[in-house]
Amino acid sequence: MKNLVAFLLRYQGIMLFVLLEVASFYLFLTNSSYQRAAFLNSANAYAGAVLARRTQVADYFRLGELNQQLLADNARLRQQLFPPDRARREADSLPVGRDTLGRLVFRQLRPKPDSLNIKSQALSTKKPDTLLLGGARLPAHNPTYPLIPARVINNMLRSVDNYLTLNVGLADGVEPGLGVVSAAGVVGRVKAASAHYATVTSLLHSKSAVAAKIKRDGTFGSVIWPGEDYRYALLDNIPRQNRLVAGDSVVTSGYNAIFPEGVLVGVVESFVKEPDKNFWTVRLRLGTDFSRLTYVYVMHKPPRAERDSLEAAALAPEPLPARAPKAASAAGVKLGGGGGAGAAATGAAVGAAAGATSAKPAAATRLRPGTQPTTKTRPAPGVKPASGTRTSAPATGQPAAPVFTPKRRLPRMPG
Amino acid sequence: MSGVWIIVRQLLRFGLYAGVQVLLIGQLSLFGLGWCLLYLGFVLFLPLRTPVAVQLLLGFGMGLVMDISYDTGGLHAAAGVLLAYLRPWVLRLLTPRDGYDAQDSVNVHQMGYQWFLVYLLLLVSLHHLAYFFLELGSFRHPLLTLSRAGVSILFTSTALLIVQLLFFPVRRGRE
Numbered sequence: 001m002k003n004l005v006a007f008l009l010r011y012q013g014i015m016l017f018v019l020l021e022v023a024s025f026y027l028f029l030t031n032s033s034y035q036r037a038a039f040l041n042s043a044n045a046y047a048g049a050v051l052a053r054r055t056q057v058a059d060y061f062r063l064g065e066l067n068q069q070l071l072a073d074n075a076r077l078r079q080q081l082f083p084p085d086r087a088r089r090e091a092d093s094l095p096v097g098r099d100t101l102g103r104l105v106f107r108q109l110r111p112k113p114d115s116l117n118i119k120s121q122a123l124s125t126k127k128p129d130t131l132l133l134g135g136a137r138l139p140a141h142n143p144t145y146p147l148i149p150a151r152v153i154n155n156m157l158r159s160v161d162n163y164l165t166l167n168v169g170l171a172d173g174v175e176p177g178l179g180v181v182s183a184a185g186v187v188g189r190v191k192a193a194s195a196h197y198a199t200v201t202s203l204l205h206s207k208s209a210v211a212a213k214i215k216r217d218g219t220f221g222s223v224i225w226p227g228e229d230y231r232y233a234l235l236d237n238i239p240r241q242n243r244l245v246a247g248d249s250v251v252t253s254g255y256n257a258i259f260p261e262g263v264l265v266g267v268v269e270s271f272v273k274e275p276d277k278n279f280w281t282v283r284l285r286l287g288t289d290f291s292r293l294t295y296v297y298v299m300h301k302p303p304r305a306e307r308d309s310l311e312a313a314a315l316a317p318e319p320l321p322a323r324a325p326k327a328a329s330a331a332g333v334k335l336g337g338g339g340g341a342g343a344a345a346t347g348a349a350v351g352a353a354a355g356a357t358s359a360k361p362a363a364a365t366r367l368r369p370g371t372q373p374t375t376k377t378r379p380a381p382g383v384k385p386a387s388g389t390r391t392s393a394p395a396t397g398q399p400a401a402p403v404f405t406p407k408r409r410l411p412r413m414p415g
Numbered sequence: 416m417s418g419v420w421i422i423v424r425q426l427l428r429f430g431l432y433a434g435v436q437v438l439l440i441g442q443l444s445l446f447g448l449g450w451c452l453l454y455l456g457f458v459l460f461l462p463l464r465t466p467v468a469v470q471l472l473l474g475f476g477m478g479l480v481m482d483i484s485y486d487t488g489g490l491h492a493a494a495g496v497l498l499a500y501l502r503p504w505v506l507r508l509l510t511p512r513d514g515y516d517a518q519d520s521v522n523v524h525q526m527g528y529q530w531f532l533v534y535l536l537l538l539v540s541l542h543h544l545a546y547f548f549l550e551l552g553s554f555r556h557p558l559l560t561l562s563r564a565g566v567s568i569l570f571t572s573t574a575l576l577i578v579q580l581l582f583f584p585v586r587r588g589r590e
Contacts, residue, residue, distance in 0.1 A: 023475070
């Protein structure tokens with residue numbers, strides 16, 4: 001026994017060494033197996049806390065590097081998320097009608113890849129032949145009114161004059177002057193187009209005006225945007241004696257042939273009668289939510305040269321063939337002819353009432369369709385004479401509305 | 416100096432070396448090849464008369480802490496135990512002509528540069544070679560492994576020399 005103790009003490013070093021090495025090798029060789037005690041790795045609570053704290057501190061010293069990494073990651077993810085902007089010109093689903101409860105019915109254009117049924121796939125990829133845009137049922141494949149689907153790639157809301165950019169251009173058949181609608185309503189009018197992109201004058205533009213009417217009783221007016229709030233616009237030229245109801249739909253009248261008749265512009269929100277005006281000040285809540293505009297459609301107008309020349313000829317007491325089309329084409333940002341037509345009509349009425357048949361006032365009134373929207377929202381120079389003539393109309397004994405509407409309707413009817 | 420004080424002091428050293436290694440030094444890398452295993456200083460700078468069994472257990476414990484931190488299973492522990500086992504042999508090999516004094520410790524100022532550098536480089540080299548070849552589990556890539564071991568030896572030795580020069584008392588001559 002004494003010898004054994006002496007032996008152990010004599011060789012304690014080598015024995016403990018072998019023992020500990022065996023233990024270490026056992027731990028090392030079983031390191032990758034799952035049966036390991038969870039304590040002996042960095043996942044245990046104490047080591048984990050220490051290492052987490054170390055990472056916290058160490059990360060602070062490489063914030064720049066981490067930020068670069070995150071930026072690179074974000075860029076890569078965004079690239080995955082957003083295809084090149086010539087792709088996805090069309091919404092993944094399109095409004096094609098309304099069900100019995102008045103809710104929009106959408107048709108899915110691109111089926112999910114997991115839908116393996118070929119028949120249903122073929123059915124659902126078939127594009128609808130009519131689209132419900134702003135409540136109006138529009139033919140999607142009509143050769144005279146082709147709808148060009150587009151995606152909004154830039155949008156402004158806060159300026160006085162707002163523009164949109166679309167990812168379609170001349171190559172897709174977009175031309176300056178065409179109307180732009182979304183599923184919810186009127187959006188604007190194409191201002192300029194390059195080969196693959198187009199700039200659109202938004203409805204939220206100080207010089208835009210859309211010829212509109214109240215859907216319930218057909219009263220005509222023109223929608224302008226006073227600025228400030230992208231959700232609201234004003235409906236102008238509604239005579240005082242007309243009854244208005246909050247919630248009335250205001251739709252395009254179809255007079256200016258940019259938009260077809262019946263596309264929703266907005267809903268009457270409130271209206272006040274101001275003491276010095278013959279017209280209601282009607283506040284509209286716009287149908288289109290410009291802050292969330294994604295998919296829009298560019299609409300072709302039907303050939304209107306004949307109609308333009310006819311209207312010009314009917315309005316002009318003297319033939320001025322060169323001036324009238326020029327004025328009409330000069331109306332680059334004019335969205336609707338309603339306001340312009342009204343002004344022209346009142347101008348003609350004034351001319352008739354006063355008996356002043358000199359060429360100069362006539363030319364001035366003829367030029368109004370082009371210049372009038374400018375003067376309309378910049379109230380100082382243009383509106384004053386116009387409202388002056390309107391207030392003078394009742395003074396001559398004629399009620400305003402009957403004079404106003406037939407005169408305006410008369411030249412436009414043939415179109 | 417009472418025994419309790421010695422134990423507390425060594426425990427503090429243990430914590431200090433382990434903490435500095437895990438929190439600071441372990442992040443560093445030289446030429447992308449070698450690491451600094453500063454924790455070896457704990458075993459290397461133990462008092463000269465520490466019993467072999469205690470040295471082995473301390474080396475094993477320190478290695479295990481590193482294994483837990485770096486998820487290497489028992490690699491650091493195996494190399495650490497080897498180091499602790501070899502240390503008395505190297506000390507015996509380097510015994511001065513008249514043997515070690517009672518006050519002697521592993522201190523570059525007391526033992527001189529020559530003694531210290533031989534001691535340090537010999538033990539660190541043995542540890543690192545064992546460590547890197549064990550880590551690989553074979554002798555397949557000798558050049559790469561040797562270069563990693565060499566760079567690490569350089570790094571660790573330099574760091575430990577700096578630790579000695581900075582933190583160990585300067586007491587020239589033996590009393």
